[in-house]
Amino acid sequence: MRHIFILLLALLLSSCGYHLVGQGQSHVIPHDTRTVTLQTTPSTLGKILLAELRAQWLQRESLPHLQEGSGKTHVTLRIENPEQAFTPVAFDASGLAIQYRLSVSGVLRMYQEHSLIWQSGLVTSSADIFGDAAALSNNPASVEAEREALEEQLHQKWAQDVLARLQSGF
Numbered sequence: 001m002r003h004i005f006i007l008l009l010a011l012l013l014s015s016c017g018y019h020l021v022g023q024g025q026s027h028v029i030p031h032d033t034r035t036v037t038l039q040t041t042p043s044t045l046g047k048i049l050l051a052e053l054r055a056q057w058l059q060r061e062s063l064p065h066l067q068e069g070s071g072k073t074h075v076t077l078r079i080e081n082p083e084q085a086f087t088p089v090a091f092d093a094s095g096l097a098i099q100y101r102l103s104v105s106g107v108l109r110m111y112q113e114h115s116l117i118w119q120s121g122l123v124t125s126s127a128d129i130f131g132d133a134a135a136l137s138n139n140p141a142s143v144e145a146e147r148e149a150l151e152e153q154l155h156q157k158w159a160q161d162v163l164a165r166l167q168s169g170f
Helices: 002-015 044-058 133-138 140-168
Strands: 035-040 074-091 097-112 115-119 123-130
Touching: 035 044, 044 074, 044 097, 044 140, 074 140, 097 140, 123 140
Parallel strands: 035 074
Antiparallel strands: 074 097, 097 115, 097 123
16 A cells, blocks of 8 residues: 555656756747847846846757847846845754855746736745854854855856746746
Protein backbone atom coordinates (compact mmCIF):
# COMPACT_ATOMS: atom_id res chain seq x y z
CA MET A 1 0.00 0.00 0.00
CA ARG A 2 2.86 2.35 0.87
CA HIS A 3 4.53 1.78 -2.51
CA ILE A 4 1.30 2.51 -4.35
CA PHE A 5 0.89 5.77 -2.45
CA ILE A 6 4.46 6.86 -3.29
CA LEU A 7 3.98 5.93 -6.94
CA LEU A 8 0.69 7.84 -7.08
CA LEU A 9 2.27 10.90 -5.48
CA ALA A 10 5.16 10.81 -7.97
CA LEU A 11 2.75 10.57 -10.89
CA LEU A 12 0.67 13.48 -9.61
CA LEU A 13 3.71 15.73 -9.19
CA SER A 14 5.13 14.89 -12.58
CA SER A 15 1.84 15.55 -14.34
CA CYS A 16 1.08 18.96 -12.82
CA GLY A 17 3.29 20.85 -15.30
CA TYR A 18 5.25 22.71 -12.62
CA HIS A 19 8.51 21.19 -13.86
CA LEU A 20 7.89 22.71 -17.31
CA VAL A 21 8.39 26.34 -16.24
CA GLY A 22 10.90 27.93 -18.59
CA GLN A 23 11.09 24.90 -20.88
CA GLY A 24 8.68 25.97 -23.60
CA GLN A 25 9.51 27.71 -26.83
CA SER A 26 6.25 29.62 -26.88
CA HIS A 27 5.94 32.63 -24.65
CA VAL A 28 3.16 34.85 -23.39
CA ILE A 29 4.20 37.73 -25.63
CA PRO A 30 1.58 38.08 -28.39
CA HIS A 31 2.80 36.40 -31.59
CA ASP A 32 2.48 39.54 -33.74
CA THR A 33 4.75 41.55 -31.40
CA ARG A 34 7.75 43.01 -33.19
CA THR A 35 9.26 45.24 -30.50
CA VAL A 36 9.46 45.33 -26.72
CA THR A 37 10.39 48.10 -24.33
CA LEU A 38 11.76 47.25 -20.88
CA GLN A 39 10.98 49.68 -18.05
CA THR A 40 11.22 49.84 -14.28
CA THR A 41 10.75 52.08 -11.29
CA PRO A 42 13.35 54.79 -10.64
CA SER A 43 14.82 52.86 -7.68
CA THR A 44 18.44 51.70 -7.72
CA LEU A 45 17.40 48.05 -7.42
CA GLY A 46 14.91 48.46 -10.25
CA LYS A 47 17.66 49.80 -12.50
CA ILE A 48 19.99 46.93 -11.55
CA LEU A 49 17.31 44.32 -12.29
CA LEU A 50 16.44 46.08 -15.55
CA ALA A 51 20.08 45.95 -16.71
CA GLU A 52 20.30 42.24 -15.83
CA LEU A 53 16.99 41.49 -17.56
CA ARG A 54 18.11 43.39 -20.67
CA ALA A 55 21.43 41.48 -20.78
CA GLN A 56 19.70 38.11 -20.51
CA TRP A 57 16.98 39.14 -23.00
CA LEU A 58 19.61 39.87 -25.64
CA GLN A 59 21.03 36.35 -25.25
CA ARG A 60 17.71 34.77 -26.29
CA GLU A 61 17.09 34.91 -30.02
CA SER A 62 13.48 33.72 -29.78
CA LEU A 63 12.35 36.96 -28.10
CA PRO A 64 11.31 40.15 -29.97
CA HIS A 65 13.72 43.06 -30.47
CA LEU A 66 14.22 45.59 -27.69
CA GLN A 67 13.40 49.11 -28.82
CA GLU A 68 10.94 51.92 -28.25
CA GLY A 69 7.64 51.67 -30.05
CA SER A 70 3.89 51.81 -29.78
CA GLY A 71 0.80 50.20 -31.26
CA LYS A 72 -0.50 46.66 -31.58
CA THR A 73 2.86 45.16 -32.55
CA HIS A 74 4.61 46.58 -29.47
CA VAL A 75 4.51 45.61 -25.81
CA THR A 76 6.05 47.17 -22.71
CA LEU A 77 7.47 44.97 -19.97
CA ARG A 78 7.75 46.74 -16.64
CA ILE A 79 9.55 45.58 -13.49
CA GLU A 80 7.40 46.68 -10.58
CA ASN A 81 7.78 46.48 -6.81
CA PRO A 82 11.48 45.54 -6.79
CA GLU A 83 12.60 44.77 -3.25
CA GLN A 84 15.71 43.44 -1.60
CA ALA A 85 15.89 42.24 1.99
CA PHE A 86 18.78 41.12 4.18
CA THR A 87 17.50 39.65 7.42
CA PRO A 88 18.88 37.46 10.18
CA VAL A 89 17.11 34.09 10.28
CA ALA A 90 19.07 32.03 12.82
CA PHE A 91 20.71 32.91 16.12
CA ASP A 92 23.12 31.25 18.52
CA ALA A 93 22.42 30.69 22.22
CA SER A 94 23.57 34.20 23.13
CA GLY A 95 21.23 35.79 20.59
CA LEU A 96 23.79 36.72 17.94
CA ALA A 97 22.81 36.15 14.33
CA ILE A 98 24.63 33.24 12.67
CA GLN A 99 22.60 33.02 9.46
CA TYR A 100 21.24 35.75 7.20
CA ARG A 101 18.84 35.51 4.26
CA LEU A 102 19.25 37.76 1.25
CA SER A 103 16.24 37.91 -1.06
CA VAL A 104 15.44 39.82 -4.24
CA SER A 105 11.87 40.05 -5.47
CA GLY A 106 9.74 41.84 -8.01
CA VAL A 107 6.88 41.51 -10.47
CA LEU A 108 7.08 41.68 -14.25
CA ARG A 109 3.98 43.10 -15.96
CA MET A 110 3.27 43.27 -19.69
CA TYR A 111 1.30 46.15 -21.19
CA GLN A 112 0.03 46.61 -24.71
CA GLU A 113 -1.57 49.93 -25.64
CA HIS A 114 -1.62 50.85 -21.92
CA SER A 115 -3.60 47.73 -20.95
CA LEU A 116 -2.23 45.05 -18.66
CA ILE A 117 -2.18 41.77 -20.60
CA TRP A 118 0.02 39.54 -18.38
CA GLN A 119 1.87 39.53 -15.09
CA SER A 120 4.40 37.14 -13.62
CA GLY A 121 3.24 37.26 -10.05
CA LEU A 122 5.86 37.80 -7.38
CA VAL A 123 9.21 36.30 -8.38
CA THR A 124 11.66 35.85 -5.51
CA SER A 125 15.24 34.64 -5.49
CA SER A 126 16.94 34.09 -2.16
CA ALA A 127 20.01 32.56 -0.57
CA ASP A 128 21.52 32.30 2.90
CA ILE A 129 24.82 33.46 4.36
CA PHE A 130 26.16 31.34 7.21
CA GLY A 131 28.83 32.01 9.81
CA ASP A 132 29.59 31.48 13.45
CA ALA A 133 28.83 34.31 15.85
CA ALA A 134 32.45 34.92 16.85
CA ALA A 135 33.66 35.27 13.28
CA LEU A 136 30.71 37.47 12.32
CA SER A 137 31.10 39.79 15.31
CA ASN A 138 34.90 40.07 14.90
CA ASN A 139 34.80 40.59 11.12
CA PRO A 140 31.50 42.01 9.85
CA ALA A 141 33.28 42.95 6.60
CA SER A 142 33.34 39.25 5.68
CA VAL A 143 29.54 39.20 5.80
CA GLU A 144 29.35 42.33 3.65
CA ALA A 145 31.77 40.92 1.07
CA GLU A 146 29.77 37.70 0.85
CA ARG A 147 26.56 39.71 0.68
CA GLU A 148 27.78 41.80 -2.27
CA ALA A 149 28.84 38.71 -4.24
CA LEU A 150 25.55 37.02 -3.46
CA GLU A 151 23.56 40.11 -4.53
CA GLU A 152 24.98 39.91 -8.05
CA GLN A 153 24.13 36.20 -8.28
CA LEU A 154 20.57 36.79 -7.05
CA HIS A 155 20.01 39.62 -9.52
CA GLN A 156 21.02 37.25 -12.33
CA LYS A 157 18.86 34.45 -10.92
CA TRP A 158 15.85 36.76 -10.62
CA ALA A 159 16.16 37.80 -14.26
CA GLN A 160 16.51 34.13 -15.32
CA ASP A 161 13.46 33.15 -13.28
CA VAL A 162 11.26 35.96 -14.61
CA LEU A 163 12.25 35.18 -18.21
CA ALA A 164 11.49 31.51 -17.58
CA ARG A 165 7.98 32.48 -16.49
CA LEU A 166 7.61 34.71 -19.52
CA GLN A 167 8.77 32.01 -21.93
CA SER A 168 6.85 29.15 -20.35
CA GLY A 169 3.47 30.82 -20.47
CA PHE A 170 2.86 30.16 -16.75
